[in-house]
Amino acid sequence: MGEFVATKINYAAVLPMLIVFAAAMIGVLVEAFVPRASRYVAQLPLTLIGLAGALAALLLNSRDNQGITAAGAVVVDGPTLMFQGIVLALSILAVLVMAERLDREGADAFTQSGASVPGSPLEAQAERLGATTTEVFPLTLFAVGGMMLFPASGNLLTMFVALEVLSLPLYIMTGLARRRRLLSQEAALKYFLLGAFSSAFFIFGAALIYGATTSTDLSVIAKAVGQVTGLDSLLVPGILLVAVGLLFKVGAVPFHSWTPDVYQGAPSPVTGFMAACTKIAAFGAMARVFYVGFEALRWNWQPVLAVVAALTMVVGAVLSITQKDVKRLLAYSSITHAGFLLLGIVAMDRTSIAGLMFYLAAYGISTITAFALIALVRQSGAEATHLSQWAGLGRTSPVVAAVFAFMMLSFAGIPLTSGFTAKFALFAPAVAHGGVWLVVLAMLASAVTAFVYVRVIVLMYFSDPIDGVSVVNPSYLTYAAVAVGAALTLMLGVLPSPLLDAAKSASIFLR
Amino acid sequence: MTGVLSLSPHVASLAAEGSALTTRDASGASAIGWLMIALPLAGAALLLVGGKALNKIGPLLATALSWASFGVGVAVLLQLMGMAAGERSLHLNLYSWIPAGKLDVNFGMLMDPLSMTFVMLITFVGSLIHVYSLGYMEHDPDKRRFFAYLNLFIAAMLTLVLADSYLGLFLGWEGVGLASYLLIGFWNWNPAYATAANKAFIMNRVGDLGLLLAMFTMFATFGKLDFASVNASVAGAGKGTLTIIGILLLVAACGKSAQFPLQAWLGDAMAGPTPVSALIHAATMVTAGVYLIVRSNAIYTATPDARLAVCIVGAITLMFGAIVGCAKDDLKKALAASTMSQIGYMILAAGLGPVGYAFAIFHLVTHGFFKAGMFLGAGSVMHGMNDQVDMRRFGGLSAVMKITWITFGLGWLAIIGVPGLSGFWSKDKIIEAAFIGEGWRPWVFGLAALICAGITAFYMSRLFFMTFHGKRRWTDDVHPHESPLTMTIPMMVLAVGSALLGLAIGPTGIITDWLAPVTGAHEEGEPVIPVPVLIVLTLLLVAAGVALAWMRYVRDAVPVVPPVGSLATRAARKDLYQDDVNEAIFARPGLHLTRGLVFADNKGVDGAAGGTAALIGGSSSRLAKLQNGFVRSYALTMLTGVVAILGLVWVIQ
16 A cells, blocks of 8 residues: 555646635635624625635636646646636626615525425514525535536546536525525426436446546546547447536536426526526536547547537427527527537537637626526516516616617627627537538527517517516616626627637647 | 738738739728718617607708718719729728637728619618608607618618628628618507518528528638638639539528518518618618629629529519519509519529629619609608508599609609610610520520510509509598608609619610629620510510500509409419418428427426327417426436437447
């Protein structure tokens, strides 16, 4: 037995993650020791400072300290930093939306007592005592920490741990809606069960790969994959099962069924956060697994992923036509977008990784903004998510309707919005790398979804408003998030080059 | 200042192209060429955000800005005319949209003879229609919004023709689509109009798809999207690729220009206010497809196969529109059918290649004048007839609406090609060009063009006679009267254009010489039938068409209730069953696909759902209920997916 040698860790490279996790721990302590009345006031600045500090550390420090660290378990390279940076920036936006209090003591979107049975005396008591759900802030931080580790994992086991770290807080946050609590809790349970199911596929796949290559380390796997022969029957199913775990997270067909239910049940700000940031992290991890680990076997997995991408686009687009609930509509839209994003993985080229990053950032910004707006449209206190309730919003609340319409145009990929630039940046490399039929399909799918989005706009502007629906007046938190989101959506459409340049220069994986 | 820096290689690439045209940086009047787009755009923004304060002054402001844009256009045109023919191309870089690496895309303006021809047509006719709308929309409570959309349309259309790259063109392309959508649905309290707007939207998306795919293919092949680089790289590209690009561009043109098989939306688009029909659906936007094809002439010249497809589409639409036009009783829809048919002439000419490009544009310009004039006349008639459009309820209007009668009459004589008037010069050239060539093509395309000249004469005369001559078949509550001067003056101006423009720029060779630097030197060819014979034949057919219309609609009484009509008439009335065909080919399979997927989804959620019931009644409420299904079924879906994937791989290996 050799002596135990502590692994060397490049602390400068992983500093952003450490900051986020530290802030999350402090958040837990705040929950334990700070009096109830001051928890919100303590948690919000702590969370924002934690996220902003991590982003600052990433921009100022980590860029000069790239490398493989923690015995190959964590890889801090261009793509990692890019994905982490986007996750951090977007989670700041998302936290601003989550923290919206309206005229309450605590955040408006969350129940006062997540542990109580809906409608029970316990719930009533908790409400009387003025309970708050400030746990969402540390939970968000833990999730963000997991999302940062996910694309940085150089090892399938680290990746699995990151997957769980990011998922578990999300399961809880899904179940914390203040209104329609049963729907919310049902969604959380579904998400948890199906998530556990998909995690099992992932870990089973990792075991098969270990059996074939005797390692879970991606760079070792990459070398072994090229050399090992005769073990394809172990290796290929292993790769595909790992892929299933990741495809579940991005909501690709046929692993998408949770998406509409969870998007609808979760509190709208959480949906926005989840839709944007989970996708970024999961596509980051997927890109690393396929580009670094399994590149040599691309002829085996590429067709499968291409079929999944095609299915995802078509099913998402077609089903979005019949949706009547704006949150479910955006859920199916997110499925379609996941299909588009898979093109960036299938194309297997540096430029498509840059397009993927840009697309994720653009889509994430628009999504968080859209869900922030959804949380504002109310009928008798509850969120008015049925499309018929959105009729005539253009007349009653011109600003909300205009910004939401702008987000819809961005999802549809109309020029001068970030959505168009993103599609251009993602599809052009795909055409150049043999994905022509997929791009044709993607264009058809986006033509279908464009119709769906424009229908929402028509509904808002060309129909008579219905009584009782109103837009609540939010605080500066939501204002700030929506303003930044709208500004960035426009800016990435008009002046996309800074982010495109950054993405391009950050698109090489360390192996 | 990357934009300025990246300009020099741009110019260099143009010079290397070795074409007849050298491009220079814009200076002088053209340096402020961006004002052409900026002025109406600012007008649209101002009117939309200005609120009620601008209700009174807004429409006037919009009209003034449109004229100002025309003024800048004239200044640039004068500057271009002062230059040597081979140098008439000015480039103005506006800003670098995506300057990074391979995706190097700048947004700039290209002011050359082709784009300036369009600028003149758009701003002049557009401004006249602004003036006309001042009268036409006078009592509309929402006219500020209407004028904002009109200005937005002008800005978008100018972007389309002035852009220096396909990407910029696409921006304008989407912009005119948006403005058109807003203007068709302007009177949105009428559900039928909203449906029309939707149809136009969907058909146009198919066209957009073609343009986008063409752009992706160009980008993958040439690495660039600006006209100069694409034109320069055409020589080195494979024939197959060029044909694909050509076909995709044709799909785009079909969507925008209402060409077969994407023609169905134009008739419905007539639901919009009449000035909009005149501006967008007759003179400018619908001709964008012709612009796209002529602008891409370097590609089409290199690929005869794609050109053949263009010719076929043009010829089919030409016939289609003419036949439909013969049976329509709705004044505006008959004019719409005629527009479709006339654009078919232009597309056919563009498809003929170097012999036809210039004539396509020539006919486009003259058509812009006489068709816009006739639409404005139609608006004037509707104005006096309580917004009725049924020609069977008109008749004998020549006595009460003298100015409308005369101006419309000039447009009518021009479109049927009476010698001396504009349409004669431009359409006869296309007929001659269509007869040039070898083998079966000149006979097919030439005869189509020739016969349609006769049909055009028939249906336009029918329209004219039914409206202005014969017995008065008015409903009791109408009191027709001439329209105010704001409406009649634009009509008079356009009528003068319909009469004289063709003579001024056609036989003098001005238009062909002017366009030659862009479209390549005009090729002369010998038609398979001698030119004088062709002219006589055309005139005979035209005379026959007019005579037939006179017999049936002036000499014989026109029944107020449409007769049942022959099978052909009934088919033409129903637009040759275009909606039924669309329904059968696209809508129903789409519906079944949706239902099928919904069914699959239902099944996955809740196995108890009856299969047939789900298939038939796959309504959304039901769907929402069923999708809130059991987690075990979701897990089953996932497992099925995993098994399918693994099974697939196992089978492959």
